[in-house]
Amino acid sequence: MPVLFRMKVVPLVLLLAVVFAFLLNWPVLLHFYDILSHLEHVKAGFVISIPFVLVAALNFVFMPFSIRFLLKPFFALLLITGSMVSYSTLKYKVMFDQSMIQNIVETNPQEAHSYLNGSIILWLLLTGVLPAILLFLIKIEYPAKWYKGIAYRLLSMAASLVLIAGVAALYYQDYASVGRNNSTLNKEIIPSNYVYSTFGYVKDTYFTTKEPFQTLGDDAKRVANKEKPTLMILVIGETARSQNFSMNGYPRDTNAFTSQVGDVISFANVHSCGTATAISVPCMFSDMNRTDYDHKKAANSEGLLDVVQKTGVSMLWKDNDGGCKGACTRIPTIDIKPTADPKLCDGETCFDEVMLDNIDEDIAKMTGDKMLTFHLIGSHGPTYFQRYPADQRHYMPECARSDIENCTHEQLVNSYDNTIRNTDRVLAQTIEKLKQYSDRYNTVLLYVSDHGESLGEDGLYLHGTPYKIAPQEQTHIPMQVWMSPGFIADKHIDMTCLKNNALKNEYSHDNLFSSVLGLWDISTSVYKPDMDMFRGCRS
Numbered sequence: 139m140p141v142l143f144r145m146k147v148v149p150l151v152l153l154l155a156v157v158f159a160f161l162l163n164w165p166v167l168l169h170f171y172d173i174l175s176h177l178e179h180v181k182a183g184f185v186i187s188i189p190f191v192l193v194a195a196l197n198f199v200f201m202p203f204s205i206r207f208l209l210k211p212f213f214a215l216l217l218i219t220g221s222m223v224s225y226s227t228l229k230y231k232v233m234f235d236q237s238m239i240q241n242i243v244e245t246n247p248q249e250a251h252s253y254l255n256g257s258i259i260l261w262l263l264l265t266g267v268l269p270a271i272l273l274f275l276i277k278i279e280y281p282a283k284w285y286k287g288i289a290y291r292l293l294s295m296a297a298s299l300v301l302i303a304g305v306a307a308l309y310y311q312d313y314a315s316v317g318r319n320n321s322t323l324n325k326e327i328i329p330s331n332y333v334y335s336t337f338g339y340v341k342d343t344y345f346t347t348k349e350p351f352q353t354l355g356d357d358a359k360r361v362a363n364k365e366k367p368t369l370m371i372l373v374i375g376e377t378a379r380s381q382n383f384s385m386n387g388y389p390r391d392t393n394a395f396t397s398q399v400g401d402v403i404s405f406a407n408v409h410s411c412g413t414a415t416a417i418s419v420p421c422m423f424s425d426m427n428r429t430d431y432d433h434k435k436a437a438n439s440e441g442l443l444d445v446v447q448k449t450g451v452s453m454l455w456k457d458n459d460g461g462c463k464g465a466c467t468r469i470p471t472i473d474i475k476p477t478a479d480p481k482l483c484d485g486e487t488c489f490d491e492v493m494l495d496n497i498d499e500d501i502a503k504m505t506g507d508k509m510l511t512f513h514l515i516g517s518h519g520p521t522y523f524q525r526y527p528a529d530q531r532h533y534m535p536e537c538a539r540s541d542i543e544n545c546t547h548e549q550l551v552n553s554y555d556n557t558i559r560n561t562d563r564v565l566a567q568t569i570e571k572l573k574q575y576s577d578r579y580n581t582v583l584l585y586v587s588d589h590g591e592s593l594g595e596d597g598l599y600l601h602g603t604p605y606k607i608a609p610q611e612q613t614h615i616p617m618q619v620w621m622s623p624g625f626i627a628d629k630h631i632d633m634t635c636l637k638n639n640a641l642k643n644e645y646s647h648d649n650l651f652s653s654v655l656g657l658w659d660i661s662t663s664v665y666k667p668d669m670d671m672f673r674g675c676r677s
Contacts (some may be wrong), residue, residue, distance in 0.1 A: 147649045148290045151204045151277060152316040154213055155196035159189055161265055162220045165227040167192070173320055189354035192327070199330070201291050206280055214270035220328045221266025222230065225258050226412050228246070229543045230599040233325060233334040238602050239339040240433075241414045246460040248476060248486045252521040255541040257505065293320075304609030313351045322607060335392035335583070337463040342434060351438055353426060358655075358662035362450070362507055363628055367580035369501070370509045371568060372654065374419065375561060376459050377601060379590030380614045382558050390533070392558040395566035396618065401633070405640040405671075406619040410589040411647040414602045416463055418588040423465040424645035425664050428605075436464070442651050443469050444513065448661055452504035456493055457513040466511070483526075489527055490514045490564045497571060507658075508579075514564070515677060517557035517591060519600055522550075526560035531618040533559075543601060550593050579627035586650065588614040617645065629657065635675035645671055 139272070144154070160167075161549035170188055174180050203212050226232040252562040280289040286332045317323060326330050362368075380386050384393045385404035411421035411428040420432045423441040443466060448452045473491055474484050481491040501508060517525060525537045533552035537545035545553075567587055572581040590612045592598035602613045603647045619636075626633060649671050655662065656670035667673055 140275060141274065141277040144277040144279055146279045147204050147209070148201075148294045149210075150276065151200050152193075152197050154273075154632050155193045155200055157217075157269060158196050158220065159192045159575065161269075162217075162328045164226040165224060166323065168228075168326070169326060170316075173316060173323075181312060186310040186418045187309060189306065191302055191305050193390065194219055196300075196302045198295050198298040204291060206278075210274055212274055216272070216329045216333075217270045218262070218266040219650050220261050221331065222258070222461070223328055223332050223563065224265065225261045227326060228327075229257075231540075231597055232600065233322060233604055234335055234339045235604050236335045236342075237327060237412070237414060237417055237604070239332065239335045241416045241602055243339070244416050244461070246461065249460055250477060251486065252518075252524070252540055255539065256616060257541040257544065257667065291568060311426050322604070326646055327522070338364065346434065348438055349435070350439065351445075352442035353436070355448060355660075355662040355664045356665075357561065358445050358448045360449035360451075360658055360660045361612075363580065366578070366580050366624060366628070367507045367646075368625065368628075368658070369572065369575055369581045370657070371572065371581075372509065372514060372516060373512045373565065373583065373652040374422075374459075375585060375587035375616070376415065376514050376518045377591045378517050378561060378587035378616050379560060379591065379611050380406070380616045382555060383616045384616070386616065390555055392555055393562050394559060396569070397438065397565045397619075399566050399569050399620065402618055402620045403633075403640050405571075405639055405643075407642075407644045408586070408615050409613050409644075409646045410587070410615045410616040413589050413605055413608045413644055415459070418647065419463040419465055422586070422650045425651050426647065427648045437506055440468070442654055443509075445662060445664065446509060446658055446660065449658065451507045451509050451658065453509050453511075454500060454504060455511045455513065456497065456500070458488055458490055458493060459513045459515045459518065462513060469511075487515060487524060489525070490516065490561065491567065492525075493564065494567060494571060501575070509658075512568070516561050516587070517554060519554075519591060519638075522557050523555035524556040530556060530563065531558045532556055539657070543594070554591070556620070565618070572620075572622065576622040576624060579622075580628050581621045581622040582625045584617075584620070584654070584655075584657075585616040586647070590615055630677045631677065632675045635671065639671070639675060643671075 147654040149502045167189060169286060174185060203209065223234055232238065266673060274502040277651065380648065382388050382392055383404060384391050385397065388405045410418050411431060420436045421428065423443060424436040426432065426436065443453060447469065452470045455462055455469050455471045456474065457471065468506045474488055476486050476488055478488060479492050479495055482489045515525060520540045523536050533555045534550050534555040537549040539545065542550055569583055572583055575581055589601055591601050592611045593611060595611055598609060605613055622632065649669050654672040655665045656673055
């Protein structure tokens with residue numbers, strides 16, 4: 139391999155620290171200085187010290203990895219992965235905590251491909267691949283004596299500590315004050331943020347002793363309607379946010395189709411369990427609340443669908459969004475293939491209307507009372523424009539690209555609203571299908587989104603922000619219900635009461651578990667009456 143130039147190992151590590159601090163950590167520096175710009179009194183020395191402290195800290199952390207044969211491949215990998223993290227942080231303000239790592243690991247190839255665009259590839263080449271190549275072209279000079287190498291490294295690390303200590307002596311209160319009021323800053327530093335989160339995810343997933351598998355609702359009982367069975371369709375939406383639903387006050391007619399169906403009730407104040415599918419879906423199907431949700435416990439336990447199935451209800455899960463995240467593990471499942479229907483699929487993804495393909499055959503194969511769960515691709519970004527057919531481009535101009543930060547806000551919202559409107563169209567079609575079965579079944583449809591989405595508000599895009607700092611756009615979600623006259627009569631539901639509650643009461647994913655059990659009249663020790671959204675309106 140050709141040699142570009144020679145460099146001693148200790149100065150090289152310092153150079154790498156400078157590159158990471160000023161190039162890949164540009165987003166955190168911008169965030170830090172943005173915070174300072176809103177403070178009334180800021181010391182000039184404090185402002186100047188920030189990048190020096192960052193370089194010193196990185197130099198201290200990097201130095202132990204400056205071992206011959208390890209240095210180049212290790213830091214080349216960090217440069218490339220750090221480049222991708224840096225782009226996501228700079229453009230979308232994504233935070234790489236452990237749940238985000240989980241979300242990335244569980245992303246399917248089709249979904250991952252939707253994030254690729256010219257902007258991210260160019261950024262990766264310039265800030266990741268090119269520096270990594272240059273690193274391999276450097277001839278690193280190591281001290282002839284091993285103890286001298288250790289001594290030089292220790293001196294460099296000591297110098298870093300001295301610099302940090304000196305700054306702390308002068309500006310400790312300034313750093314402490316900013317840190318207390320902005321607790322996420324330390325989680326934005328590359329590469330420590332994603333490396334730490336990745337290790338945490340790997341440890342919890344592969345090196346933590348699993349608890350014994352927990353069954354749920356073994357005492358579940360249900361009295362079936364002998365005259366007319368029940369047919370329920372539970373629809374799990376993707377990335378829909380409540381504020382863009384016209385039924386919840388949005389000025390655009392995004393619920394144009396369900397509003398014409400009649401008797402669709404929209405719950406105005408519903409919040410998600412998480413800000414990403416990997417958390418929200420298993421959480422909403424578990425018997426745990428958001429505040430005490432344990433992902434490892436949920437993955438090693440039965441859930442809502444298991445309990446319903448135990449009472450003799452015939453079950454089916456149809457998925458158009460890359461998997462059920464463990465919620466349907468023991469349930470008959472149909473994963474929609476991206477080549478399932480040439481009219482509705484493009485080889486990578488399918489429009490959600492594909493869920494209704496062969497629906498009559500699906501229902502016919504099931505026996506007795508039946509429950510189908512549809513998992514939609516809904517409003518999955520960033521390629522919103524690929525979520526609806528050409529004839530559903532209702533709001534124009536649209537954002538027909540995946541680097542959505544380069545679209546105008548109007549284009550972005552237009553594309554997103556088209557996805558909401560298309561989901562509404564699919565829901566209306568599903569309700570019309572249920573109406574066709576209402577002479578033979580008591581039918582009901584319940585729709586709820588997994589989480590919301592940021593569309594550039596406060597510089598945030600997409601979703602996955604840690605819940606404690608997530609904006610309402612990512613947590614305030616839509617929920618709708620439609621019931622046939624037969625179902626309403628069978629369950630003795632006061633629809634006026636339900637409409638009033640849907641408008642004024644606060645609900646969340648926490649309510650789904652007991653509400654579905656309640657609609658099925660399932661009695662079990664895991665049913666919580668106070669969490670059943672419908673119980674108060676039944677006589």
